[in-house]
Amino acid sequence: xxxxxxxxxxxxxxxxxxxxxxxxxxxxxxxxxxxxxxxxxxxxxxxxxxxxxxxxxxxxxxxxxxxxxxxxxxxxxxxxxxxxxxxxxxxxxxxxxxxxxxxxxxxxxxxxxxxxxxxxxxxxxxxxxxxxxxxxxxxxxxxxxxxxxxxxxxxxxxxxxxxxxxxxxxxxxxxxxxxxxxxxxxxxxxxxxxxxxxxxxxxxxxxxxxxxxxxxxxxxxxxxxxxxxxxxxxxxxxxxxxxxxxxxxxxxxxxxxxxxxxxxxxxxxxxxxxxxxxxxxxxxxxxxxxxxxxxxxxxxxxxxxxxxxxxxxxxxxxxxxxxxxxxxxxxxxxxxxxxxxxxxxxxxxxxxxx
Amino acid sequence: xxxxxxxxxxxxxxxxxxxxxxxxxxxxxxxxxxxxxxxxxxxxxxxxxxxxxxxxxxxxxxxxxxxxxxxxxxxxxxxxxxxxxxxxxxxxxxxxxxxxxxxxxxxxxxxxxxxxxxxxxxxxxxxxxxxxxxxxxxxxxxxxxxxxxxxxxxxxxxxxxxxxxxxxxxxxxxxxxxxxxxxxxxxxxxxxxxxxxxxxxxxxxxxxxxxxxxxxxxxxxxxxxxxxxxxxxxxxxxxxxxxxxxxxxxxxxxxxxxxxxxxxxxxxxxxxxxxxxxxxxxxxxxxxxxxxxxxxxxxxxxxxxxxxxxxxxxxxxxxxxxxxxxxxxxxxxxxxxxxxxxxxxxxxxxxxxxxxxxxxxxxxxxxxxxxxxxxxxxxxxxxxxxxxxxxxxxxxxxxxxxxxxxxxxxxxxxxxxxxxxxxxxxxxxxxxxxxxxxxxxxxxxxxxxxxxxxxxxxxxxxxxxxxxxxxxxxxxxxxxxxxxxxxxxxxxxxxxxx
Numbered sequence: 001x002x003x004x005x006x007x008x009x010x011x012x013x014x015x016x017x018x019x020x021x022x023x024x025x026x027x028x029x030x031x032x033x034x035x036x037x038x039x040x041x042x043x044x045x046x047x048x049x050x051x052x053x054x055x056x057x058x059x060x061x062x063x064x065x066x067x068x069x070x071x072x073x074x075x076x077x078x079x080x081x082x083x084x085x086x087x088x089x090x091x092x093x094x095x096x097x098x099x100x101x102x103x104x105x106x107x108x109x110x111x112x113x114x115x116x117x118x119x120x121x122x123x124x125x126x127x128x129x130x131x132x133x134x135x136x137x138x139x140x141x142x143x144x145x146x147x148x149x150x151x152x153x154x155x156x157x158x159x160x161x162x163x164x165x166x167x168x169x170x171x172x173x174x175x176x177x178x179x180x181x182x183x184x185x186x187x188x189x190x191x192x193x194x195x196x197x198x199x200x201x202x203x204x205x206x207x208x209x210x211x212x213x214x215x216x217x218x219x220x221x222x223x224x225x226x227x228x229x230x231x232x233x234x235x236x237x238x239x240x241x242x243x244x245x246x247x248x249x250x251x252x253x254x255x256x257x258x259x260x261x262x263x264x265x266x267x268x269x270x271x272x273x274x275x276x277x278x279x280x281x282x283x284x285x286x287x288x289x290x291x292x293x294x295x296x297x298x299x300x301x302x303x304x305x306x307x308x309x310x311x312x313x314x315x316x317x318x319x320x321x322x323x324x325x326x327x328x329x330x331x332x333x334x335x336x337x338x339x340x341x342x343x344x345x346x347x348x349x350x351x352x353x354x
Numbered sequence: 355x356x357x358x359x360x361x362x363x364x365x366x367x368x369x370x371x372x373x374x375x376x377x378x379x380x381x382x383x384x385x386x387x388x389x390x391x392x393x394x395x396x397x398x399x400x401x402x403x404x405x406x407x408x409x410x411x412x413x414x415x416x417x418x419x420x421x422x423x424x425x426x427x428x429x430x431x432x433x434x435x436x437x438x439x440x441x442x443x444x445x446x447x448x449x450x451x452x453x454x455x456x457x458x459x460x461x462x463x464x465x466x467x468x469x470x471x472x473x474x475x476x477x478x479x480x481x482x483x484x485x486x487x488x489x490x491x492x493x494x495x496x497x498x499x500x501x502x503x504x505x506x507x508x509x510x511x512x513x514x515x516x517x518x519x520x521x522x523x524x525x526x527x528x529x530x531x532x533x534x535x536x537x538x539x540x541x542x543x544x545x546x547x548x549x550x551x552x553x554x555x556x557x558x559x560x561x562x563x564x565x566x567x568x569x570x571x572x573x574x575x576x577x578x579x580x581x582x583x584x585x586x587x588x589x590x591x592x593x594x595x596x597x598x599x600x601x602x603x604x605x606x607x608x609x610x611x612x613x614x615x616x617x618x619x620x621x622x623x624x625x626x627x628x629x630x631x632x633x634x635x636x637x638x639x640x641x642x643x644x645x646x647x648x649x650x651x652x653x654x655x656x657x658x659x660x661x662x663x664x665x666x667x668x669x670x671x672x673x674x675x676x677x678x679x680x681x682x683x684x685x686x687x688x689x690x691x692x693x694x695x696x697x698x699x700x701x702x703x704x705x706x707x708x709x710x711x712x713x714x715x716x717x718x719x720x721x722x723x724x725x726x727x728x729x730x731x732x733x734x735x736x737x738x739x740x741x742x743x744x745x746x747x748x749x750x751x752x753x754x755x756x757x758x759x760x761x762x763x764x765x766x767x768x769x770x771x772x773x774x775x776x777x778x779x780x781x782x783x784x785x786x787x788x789x790x791x792x793x794x795x796x797x798x799x800x801x802x803x804x805x806x807x808x809x810x811x812x813x814x815x816x817x818x819x820x821x822x823x824x825x826x827x828x829x830x831x832x833x834x835x836x837x838x839x840x841x842x843x844x845x846x847x848x849x850x851x852x
Contacts, residue, residue, distance in 0.1 A: 162530035170783030182518035
């Protein structure tokens with residue numbers, strides 16, 4: 001029997017994301033109706049791939065309640081008393097049950113490693129959340145600056161030292177209180193060990209990427225299952241290997257307009273992957289960041305509207321070698337996209353050479 | 355919220371005690387703990403129901419789950435509407451099963467499921483007009499305004515946390531000082547956000563306003579938490595441009611800022627003169643340590659005998675409270691009393707009634723303010739009417755009380771069964787306040803109605819600005835012998851009957 005600590009450690013963000021890997025590969029077909037029902041209702045307990053979490057692994061050939069399609073329909077419909085399997089016939093209609101039974105039937109024999117083990121460490125029950133390529137995890141949180149300089153952050157204000165105040169005395173006392181390094185508006189996304197990134201919703205800019213891990217949230221969430229403050233600065237710790245850290249002023253120039261004021265408007269999920277949406281001045285951007293084939297590679301598929309005269313990117317000379325584009329004219333650190341190219345282009349950011 | 359630690363041992367003891375229903379009493383409110391998949395830490399920041407009857411639970415460390423409640427509290431068929439971790443979800447409005455409004459530390463967000471597959475696919479920013487200093491304490495909460503917009507209560511930062519080198523919104527070094535502070539805009543304010551996202555600061559002077567609700571009559575209510583400039587946790591009736599006592603927020607009031615004054619150095623008497631007093635105050639310790647979301651019982655009696663009254667959760671206590679409000683001389687005031695004190699965990703942060711009105715769900719999180727208490731419980735009226743003081747109302751010469759069941763008329767008519775006192779709390783830089791100027795009051799003439807359902811008690815010495823605490827003696831039983839479950843009430847006298 002699985003011990004309790006392992007059970008707790010095995011908890012993944014049960015995340016029935018639309019479960020399709022988005023990478024720099026060919027488009028993946030949309031999920032089957034049964035798969036959609038499965039990730040919505042069943043993945044909570046059986047894991048997104050059916051390999052089991054708190055519910056049993058459905059991909060092996062060990063049948064607890066019968067292995068025919070008919071048995072599966074019955075188990076789904078009627079549930080299993082005393083085992084936490086609800087009678088889904090009160091929730092799902094017959095067609096949905098049939099579809100998800102097809103999906104479950106097709107899982108038999110895949111023999112995926114138990115989700116209990118596969119999910120270890122990828123949990124929001126522990127302070128070590130983590131996504132995967134199949135199931136990216138988005139976390140909006142305070143973030144560390146990772147050395148990103150003030151020139152990248154012109155739309156933030158500067159937190160300053162303030163006179164030290166004594167809550168006990170109700171007056172200022174000698175000394176001052178300094179701010180700590182941190183960013184308020186981070187959107188952190190994990191694709192597992194291959195890629196993680198931090199996009200900033202105030203500057204509407206990809207700030208940094210890394211690979212090999214995600215975030216240690218202990219200082220913000222507390223240790224273990226949380227509940228206790230662990231520190232004073234509440235800034236998560238980046239785990240893994242830095243791949244890219246931006247610097248320099250906003251690289252985007254909008255020909256004919258001096259206004260590149262950022263305005264974050266939200267994000268959409270494209271097959272489970274966040275597509276970040278924002279304006280720079282009058283131009284609307286949508287940026288879908290996915291992992292490349294090598295660790296730390298970020299594929300940034302960008303579409304815009306309103307860039308009637310195209311766009312010009314002035315990359316920081318030190319970063320220029322890390323960034324390529326599939327379109328436009330490149331002249332050293334300057335990328336020029338005409339209106340057609342600016343409508344849809346892809347920047348590929350490779351890890352810094354070591 | 356209050357920076358109060360609930361010792362784990364005390365909580366455990368309270369839980370053991372709480373599990374026992376009062377001896378000999380038929381249970382009136384049945385409390386159950388709802389199970390989640392063990393993959394979820396249910397730090398609950400928002401609760402709601404869809405029109406189809408699915409419960410919506412928004413969490414800080416998971417995302418958003420939905421399930422149609424089942425009779426078995428361990429068998430809710432949870433499904434994940436969203437598994438994105440927004441920045442500490444603090445408030446939720448359910449528009450439909452395909453559209454939710456969520457407030458988190460950094461923005462008000464419209465989350466929609468455009469393709470109808472049951473999974474959210476769009477997260478659009480409605481408003482992010484307030485600042486963020488990087489301090490963990492700057493939570494907020496929302497209430498729909500009934501016209502497509504929202505009211506938002508925005509909490510201050512805590513000296514137990516830092517601010518960042520990069521803040522969203524202007525940084526005020528003056529506002530950075532204080533036990534709880536307002537280093538960036540609109541910390542310590544109530545704001546209105548219209549349907550298009552336009553943000554209007556509405557009222558100021560708040561500390562940690564962790565509960566907001568619009569009443570059936572349209573009045574706006576906010577709970578706040580005891581601490582600096584908060585002698586006791588208050589319930590406020592919110593009026594535009596009023597000031598509610600915590601000075602730090604004044605740094606973002608243009609007229610005040612123009613004076614160049616340091617709000618923390620204002621004389622206490624000056625702050626007192628500016629402030630709109632609370633409608634109700636919850637004394638710390640015995641009554642409530644950290645009031646959270648208020649909800650009005652609009653179930654028409656399906657949740658028991660308190661229809662129309664307000665119920666408030668306690669984040670730092672294993673209890674729910676009941677509030678009886680009335681307007682006296684144009685000003686709102688009233689009494690608070692314990693409501694459900696058995697079977698509950700601490701962390702009662704968000705409340706929602708089930709569509710049938712018989713059940714109240716309480717979403718719990720303590721989130722660093724004490725021993726972990728992350729959970730969801732439900733409280734269901736069993737149909738057995740508890741013996742309680744149903745209402746307490748001010749009269750010219752004292753108070754009128756009604757009971758949920760006929761009272762034993764002999765004991766109720768005995769003045770020695772009515773222990774009364776009055777006191778007030780100081781509002782200073784210190785954390786909280788002991789009761790000040792406590793004076794015993796005497797019950798005078800008592801008239802108990804022939805049916806035993808009401809009584810009037812004459813009291814000499816009532817004055818404004820005081821809380822009148824009533825402790826009914828255990829001898830006051832119902833005519834059928836039931837013990838009064840919660841015999842202690844606190845009435846805030848803002849005005850006397852003219």
